[in-house]
Amino acid sequence: MPRFYCPTHLIPGALLDLPAGAARHVQVLRLQPGDSIILFNGGPGMAGRGGEFDATVTHMGRSDVQVQVGSHHPVEREASRTVHLAVGMPANERMDWLVEKASELGVASIQPLMTERSVLRLSGERAGKKVAHWQSVAIAACEQCGGNRVPMIHEVMGFAAWVKAQPAARTGQAWLLSLRSGTADLRAAVSASDNPAGVITFLSGPEGGLSPTEEETALACGFAPVTLGPRVLRAETAALTALAALLV
Secondary structure, eight states, X not given: OOEEEOOSOOOTTOEEEOXXXXXXXXXXXXXXXXXXXXXXXXXXXOOOOOSEEEEEEEEEOSSOXXXXXXXXXXXXXXXXXXXXXEEEOOSTTXXXXXXXXXXXXXXXXXXXXXXXXXXXXXXXXXXXXXHHHHHHHHHHHHHHHTOSSOOEEOOOEEHHHHHTTOGGGGTTOEEEEOOOTTOEEHHHHHHHOSSTTSEEEEEEOOTTOOOHHXXXXXXXXXXXXXXXXXXXXXXHHHHHHHHHHHHO
């Protein structure tokens, strides 16, 4: 059954005009009055009940779609561990792909970073448009995969400003993907953690990785280095492999 993100309070029995994005999707699917859909409203900044709601299409206009909200189901398909991903933005469509797959895996949030080796450089209006686009990618991924908590895509930040402001790095739940020798295996680090089910901030670099200076800065700020093994993975593959190990 089609699922749609509806970031508003959902009350069983209420008539509701779907937001523009969801309404367009309903129209693309050529749904008709009487057809059933599922709505969910959980996510950062929302005071929703979580779970999902049955709903029935009651009106199809040229640009508007009205539904009647049905029963609430307290089903959640979220990961047991909360992981916030900070990533040096990969170029071209690879960031889109990373956001989509990270959302499917259940990441809590994504922080796009501009690093010394980042190919993609964003600022001002262009950065805002990219973040809005990535947020829509995350929403679509959650609609498809059954997730009820849409990850927050944060505003683009420079690496130095971001890493020095991370409280997680001072509590031992901040990890850095590193190729340096003697680095602990990620799975071993999770097993040895004093709080394996706690909140984790995970930092991964762009193409070519973080610069030596950036890595030293992260380590000085409390990030612990971890590795995925002897192979050198692409930037987006490395980040997603780490998330899979932490969330699945």
